[in-house]
Amino acid sequence: MSSLTNHTIETPNERQNRHKAMEAIKVLNTLREGFKTPPNAMEYFYNLFEEVYCNQKALHCDKVKVGTMCIQIPSEIIYALDGVPIRLCNGFYADDEIGSDLLPQKACPLVKASVGHLASKNVIDKPDMIYSPTTCDQKTKAGSIIESFGYEVVDVAFPRTKESEISREYFRRSIREFSADLSSKMGKKLSRKNLKAAISKIGYAQSLYHKLSEFRKNRAVPILGNDMFLVTNAFFFDKIDNWIAACEKLVSELEQRVQNAVHVAGKVSPRIVYTGSPPIFPNYKVPLIIEDSDAIIVADETCSSNRMFNDRVAVDEWFVNDMIDSLADKYLKACTCPVFTKNDDRIRRIIELVRSHNADGVIYQAFAGCTVYELEQRSVLEAMEREGISILYIESDYSPSQQGQLSTRVEAFVESLKIKNRNKK
Amino acid sequence: MKRKIQNFINNINLLKVRFWIQLTTFILFVYGGYFAIDFGSKLPMFTCPYNTQSAGTCYLLPLQHQLAMPAQILLGGAGIGVLIGLLTFVFWFIFLNKAWCGYACPIGTFQDWLTGLRKTLGIRYSTYTQNQFEKLSKIKYILLAIVILVPLLIGVGAIGNDWSAAFCKICPARMISPMFSGDFSQWVIDFSTTTAIVLTALGMIFSALFLVGSFVKKRFFCFFCPMSALHFIFSKFAIVQLRKDGSKCTKCGDCYSVCDMQIKDIADDVTSTNILRDDCILCLKCVAACPEDDVLHFDILNFKAFSSTKEGFEKRMGMEKPKGAFDE
Known part of the structure; x- marks a missing residue:
């Protein structure tokens, strides 16, 4: 009798959590067990993602959480004011489905998932306020949709040309305004000391990323591209000190691996530079297919990884305003986001990554609906052709379907690279 | 080994190294005269001859004097003298290129020290907007034209001798440099002729501007420096x-x-x-x-x-x- 009366019906939130946990654990298990020899230091990251996305563990109960919609909000300033930046870009299909009811059919899955996640009100480490840089159309509009769910959303004006002096001035002012706004909300002032300390700490975190990237230039690549995506993805929400400590461990383990020439892929596995719409956990669909197809991702040009860490801040006199200006310049001028009018910097970055990492080809993924990446596809393909670099362009979304079609195309591309390499010899 | 040395150099604290180099060159060129050091009068930087203790002096003064020779003399054998002067200048220049400005010029170093003073006081520097920058950046060529054309006009007799070394009269280095060895006698207005009044008064204004300007703006004067313009003509040939x-x-x-x-x-x-x-x-x-x-x-x-x-x-x-x- 009791089993009949005691039954409970799963609430929508519980169902959402269950679905998300399923998505998360599937990817984590693949990374843990699907490849040969993941580094021991990766265990920290596997556990972190499992805790947060399968067990709904909150990490920042005691801190003010500042949500950011894109990478152009300087986390240095947030840390300096004692907040925790939480990047809200989302990779769950379960959230994408919720977002689909709120956004147009053909909208970008990343934006739909981010909106869906916040719409569900089922948010671990719920942001106390959200800053939304006006980057692409969909992100820009998403800000006001999210506001209607009852979040405090502040738009941070962001120019879409970056060559002009006006844009530089504009974004410098914009970031100054952002600092003032956050400073008043946090009830704390930016000082030379706290801002410099934050810049140094982020700078150090970036230097760890640079060291990890450096290892991937070797012939024997000590870490999978998918594992790297997980590491950089953790930076979205992890406690920064823990992240730094875990990366230090990873760096020293990989150092050892490089000495022992440990290679995580096959001897003839083609080396791939990954670019395009960002893979955000657990949407590692395409990166996983690539590394499952006997290729190895040695570098990437995406905003969930390389673009977050690549560029650093230099300041001459270390006054608060100098630091803010230099931060603004870095977040605008060095940014290779396709929202800008011109695409040259991004193309140069991809070529430079191919050369420095000795890559055999580029895989360019765009989310169906991620208009800017779709638009840029042509110019990048043309540039790669000019440079004699093989490139594969694929479109995908967050749905679990498409696997067969995508893996066939990726496998064919990888095969062609192998043949090309063999013929070279 | 080579790699190690390279790493060591690439890791240096440039600001510190530069500070000591600048201090050394400042002492050498400003007070070198006390030790009978003389690098001649064709140096590619503002080590001003009005400071009598300079160890070698700025090329712009002899250049103006040479060009002010009567035209027929200049076009005759004296032209060779001008050419030799120029070659000596270029000889010095090619070793350091524009690092003469950043590492050796006493007037440049002095501005950096004013910057240091401002920094210690916790005042932020000012900047130009891009528009202002582009306009102001041209002034140094106008000043270079004054350095060259005014003496030539004297040479052909178009203007009087009171225009002699006109640029030096308005150059802030003439007033600032002698101060380093305790000589404030340049801070006067010369009432001998109208031209002299105008030029020395301008000099006084520019010197005051120099002091205020380089306090608020890093390397304020270097934007306007005709020596910098002259450098640029030869900079491609530097080693x-x-x-x-x-x-x-x-x-x-x-x-x-x-x-x-x-x-x-x-x-x-x-x-x-x-x-x-x-x-x-x-x-x-x-x-x-x-x-x-x-x-x-x-x-x-x-x-x-x-x-x-x-x-x-x-x-x-x-x-x-x-x-x-x-x-x-």
Whole structure:
């Protein structure tokens, strides 16, 4: 009798959590067990993602959480004011489905998932306020949709040309305004000391990323591209000190691996530079297919990884305003986001990554609906052709379907690279 | 071994090294006269002959004197003298290129010290807008034209001898430099002729502007310096160069944000290899602030003597492993 009366019906939130946990654990298990020899230091990251996305563990109960919609909000300033930046870009299909009811059919899955996640009100480490840089159309509009769910959303004006002096001035002012706004909300002032300390700490975190990237230039690549995506993805929400400590461990383990020439892929596995719409956990669909197809991702040009860490801040006199200006310049001028009018910097970055990492080809993924990446596809393909670099362009979304079609195309591309390499010899 | 030395150089604390070099050259050129040191009168920097203790002096004064010779003499044998003067100037110049400005010029060093004073007082520097910058940057060519054309006009008799060394009369270095050895006698207005009144009064104004300007703006005077314009004509032939590998540049703007001269090309130009611009003082702060390996480099002939490196950047910007938390 009791089993009949005691039954409970799963609430929508519980169902959402269950679905998300399923998505998360599937990817984590693949990374843990699907490849040969993941580094021991990766265990920290596997556990972190499992805790947060399968067990709904909150990490920042005691801190003010500042949500950011894109990478152009300087986390240095947030840390300096004692907040925790939480990047809200989302990779769950379960959230994408919720977002689909709120956004147009053909909208970008990343934006739909981010909106869906916040719409569900089922948010671990719920942001106390959200800053939304006006980057692409969909992100820009998403800000006001999210506001209607009852979040405090502040738009941070962001120019879409970056060559002009006006844009530089504009974004410098914009970031100054952002600092003032956050400073008043946090009830704390930016000082030379706290801002410099934050810049140094982020700078150090970036230097760890640079060291990890450096290892991937070797012939024997000590870490999978998918594992790297997980590491950089953790930076979205992890406690920064823990992240730094875990990366230090990873760096020293990989150092050892490089000495022992440990290679995580096959001897003839083609080396791939990954670019395009960002893979955000657990949407590692395409990166996983690539590394499952006997290729190895040695570098990437995406905003969930390389673009977050690549560029650093230099300041001459270390006054608060100098630091803010230099931060603004870095977040605008060095940014290779396709929202800008011109695409040259991004193309140069991809070529430079191919050369420095000795890559055999580029895989360019765009989310169906991620208009800017779709638009840029042509110019990048043309540039790669000019440079004699093989490139594969694929479109995908967050749905679990498409696997067969995508893996066939990726496998064919990888095969062609192998043949090309063999013929070279 | 070679690698080690290179690493050591690329990791240096440039600001400190530069401070000591500047202090040394300042003492050498400003007070060298006390030790009977003399590098001649064709030096490519503002070590002013009005300061009697200078060890070698600025080329602009003899240049003006030589060009002011009567035209028929100048076009005759005396022209060779002018040419030799110019060659001596170029000889000195090619060794250091514009590093004469960034490392040796006493007037430049003095401005850096004023900057240091401002920094200690906690006052932020001012900058020009890009528009102002482009306009002001042309003034040095106008001043260079004054250096060359006014003496030639004297030579053909179009204007009187009271215009002799006209540029020096309005140059702030004439008043500032002698002060270094305790001589304030240049701070006067010469009432002998109308021209003299006007020129020396202008000099007084410019000197006052110099002191105020370089307090609020880094290297205020160097934007207007005709020597800098003259340098630029010969800079391609110098044995030291500032070069850039644009393919690896990410345009992050770090070099631009530390540039005393606000040279935008240093960050935004990714096609030129030779990145030395007319306003550059070759202080190399940009190389020290560049976070990418080998993007900016200071070359002696074709050898990379000082290159930007990730490691050097992290050291100089204090981005090595932090010790404390943020709010300590």
